[in-house]
Amino acid sequence: MSDLAKTAERYLEIWNEADPQVRLEKIREVWTENATYIDPMASVSGHDGINALIGAARDQFPGMVFSLLDTVDAHHDVARFRWGLAPEGASEPLAIGFDVAKAGPDGRLEAVYGFLDKLPG
Known part of the structure; x- marks a missing residue:
């Protein structure tokens, strides 16, 4: 598994972290200081x-867990991967997304571009 594939897995672990302070510490480890996250419903930058x-996403979907749906496809400093959001142990995700992540020279994420393929009703 490439380092960027491991980073993508850590990225999803961050989305599953309930404690905001622990989550912020993990974000600082995985993302560059001025990193951006953009999807159809949000555009944010920086650790905070x-x-x-x-x-906010965790508050909107309490009890849900993000998980990888396929293997991470990575080359150079770019990775793409599909994720699902569902209650723990569910057989079918309620939401499915596709993210493209770009790492900086130090291996931390500089940008993530999210696409939403399936949203809960």
Whole structure:
């Protein structure tokens, strides 16, 4: 597994972290200081902005877990991967997304571009 594939897995672990302070510490480890996250419903930058966005998503979908749906496809400094959001142990995700992540020279994420393929009703 490439380092960027491991980073993508850590990225999803951050989305599953309930404690905002622990989550912020993990964000600082995985994301560059001025990193951006953009999807159809949000555009944020910086550690605090990313943390607030993830916290809001967790509040909107309590008890849900993000998980990889396929293997991470990575080359050079770019990775793409599909994720699902569902209650723990569910067989079918309620939401499905596709993210493209770009890493900086130090291996931390500089940008993530999210696409939403399926949203809960």
